Amino acid sequence: MTELIVGTKKGLFVLEGEPDAGFEVTTRAFAGEPVDFATRDPRTGRLLATVTSPFYGPKIFFTDGDPGEDWSQADGVALPEGGDRALERIWVIAPGEAEGTLYAGGDPGVLFESHDGGASWELNAGLWGQPSRSQWQPGGGGLCLHSICTWPGEPDRLAVAVSAAGMWLTEDAGRTWRRGNSGLNPRYLPEEALRDENAGRCVHHVERAPQRPERMFMQFHGGVFRSDDAGASWTDIGGGGLPSDFGFPLMVDPADPDSAYVIPLVADMDRVTPDGRVRVYETRDGGSSWAPRGAGLPAEHAYLTVLRQAFSRAGAGEGLELYFGATNGDVFGSGDAGATWFNAATRLPPVYSVVAL
Amino acid sequence: MTTYDSPMALVRVRGPLRRLADGTAEHELAGETVLELLRALERAHPAMIGWVVDERGRIRRHINVFVNGERGGEATAVAAGDRVEVLPAITGG
Numbered sequence: 001m002t003e004l005i006v007g008t009k010k011g012l013f014v015l016e017g018e019p020d021a022g023f024e025v026t027t028r029a030f031a032g033e034p035v036d037f038a039t040r041d042p043r044t045g046r047l048l049a050t051v052t053s054p055f056y057g058p059k060i061f062f063t064d065g066d067p068g069e070d071w072s073q074a075d076g077v078a079l080p081e082g083g084d085r086a087l088e089r090i091w092v093i094a095p096g097e098a099e100g101t102l103y104a105g106g107d108p109g110v111l112f113e114s115h116d117g118g119a120s121w122e123l124n125a126g127l128w129g130q131p132s133r134s135q136w137q138p139g140g141g142g143l144c145l146h147s148i149c150t151w152p153g154e155p156d157r158l159a160v161a162v163s164a165a166g167m168w169l170t171e172d173a174g175r176t177w178r179r180g181n182s183g184l185n186p187r188y189l190p191e192e193a194l195r196d197e198n199a200g201r202c203v204h205h206v207e208r209a210p211q212r213p214e215r216m217f218m219q220f221h222g223g224v225f226r227s228d229d230a231g232a233s234w235t236d237i238g239g240g241g242l243p244s245d246f247g248f249p250l251m252v253d254p255a256d257p258d259s260a261y262v263i264p265l266v267a268d269m270d271r272v273t274p275d276g277r278v279r280v281y282e283t284r285d286g287g288s289s290w291a292p293r294g295a296g297l298p299a300e301h302a303y304l305t306v307l308r309q310a311f312s313r314a315g316a317g318e319g320l321e322l323y324f325g326a327t328n329g330d331v332f333g334s335g336d337a338g339a340t341w342f343n344a345a346t347r348l349p350p351v352y353s354v355v356a357l
Numbered sequence: 358m359t360t361y362d363s364p365m366a367l368v369r370v371r372g373p374l375r376r377l378a379d380g381t382a383e384h385e386l387a388g389e390t391v392l393e394l395l396r397a398l399e400r401a402h403p404a405m406i407g408w409v410v411d412e413r414g415r416i417r418r419h420i421n422v423f424v425n426g427e428r429g430g431e432a433t434a435v436a437a438g439d440r441v442e443v444l445p446a447i448t449g450g
Contacts (some may be wrong), residue, residue, distance in 0.1 A: 047439040056417065079412045080412065085412070
């Protein structure tokens with residue numbers, strides 16, 4: 001059985017099912033509230049959700065019980081008191097490598113750490129205190145820290161991405177950070193500005209290849225990139241058959257370090273699936289070539305938008321399952337690594353995030 | 358600054374704020390300003406910390422506070438017997 005945890009504009013939905021048998025909604029929680037992201041820590045079974053009430057601000061909630069009822073608010077999810085910034089939103093939660101450790105990324109470009117399974121959190125002071133912070137530029141979604149890439153077996157190594165403050169890397173568990181933006185030369189900047197390390201690098205999503213952790217894949221704001229040196233430098237792999245190098249989410253097959261999946265959109269000025277066709281593009285050669293995977297996906301008059309946290313996977317290799325949700329409320333799934341697709345849900349509220357387990 | 362001599366006002370909350378305040382809607386609290394009353398409410402019910410007032414000490418953008426029916430802000434003075442309503446704004450989509 002596969003569990004899909006779907007964050008939407010109007011609540012959290014939990015779906016259960018299998019690719020061959022279909023999915024059904026088993027729970028709706030936080031009715032009416034925007035659930036930006038939700039996930040389950042596979043080590044403990046704890047379900048965590050980030051909710052940004054338009055009235056009461058961003059919060060993290062967690063439950064070890066019935067997700068329809070028993071949620072507790074996590075402590076410490078706030079910026080330092082008395083400053084001139086307030087926490088705007090939590091974009092992502094990721095389990096760390098150390099026992100009990102989780103990370104959460106949010107706006108304005110902040111990383112929180114929990115060492116008790118998500119019940120309480122503290123701000124990562126190293127990133128918060130970056131001297132360049134005052135010059136960081138927000139992307140269209142705010143100054144969001146949206147990607148958190150752990151390093152299998154090495155809890156001190158972490159890479160995070162901030163739109164549009166680029167990649168940040170640490171090898172000492174977040175005490176110190178350095179940039180990882182070499183090669184990220186956006187088309188939206190004049191050439192002279194590329195030398196300015198504070199000029200905006202609008203990273204949309206980053207994933208690490210678990211079997212070869214120094215390899216990472218990135219969907220950029222105009223560009224798909226690969227790094228083979230743990231995020232220090234990047235090579236454009238956005239040619240080779242993609243209809244567009246603009247998009248938001250990206251996923252990898254954990255069994256294959258040469259693999260990546262993207263869901264291209266037309267361009268930043270037209271953020272919908274190209275030609276009215278919904279297609280996922282797959283590479284199995286590190287980005288040298290891309291092939292469309294659209295069997296079973298809408299192929300006519302389908303102008304969908306898939307957000308950066310709305311693409312997920314379960315399993316690996318031949319058993320790889322892929323799932324993504326769109327802002328029209330559809331959730332699509334594949335039980336055969338993208339070869340064929342089915343509808344896992346239709347007519348949900350606009351989908352913000354999908355996590356498959 | 359709230360002192361023992363500060364006036365007592367009646368603060369009324371609804372919906373999720375009421376649940377966070379142990380199910381109680383009306384709270385008699387001491388404070389010279391709206392912000393002092395809200396801080397007093399947080400001290401009495403720590404679960405409310407961060408819900409109405411953000412880290413900067415500002416009332417969240419989509420929450421309205423009325424003092425005796427007039428829209429108020431953090432610095433609005435309150436007097437003994439004043440009624441303070443904390444309400445979510447009409448926003449959203």
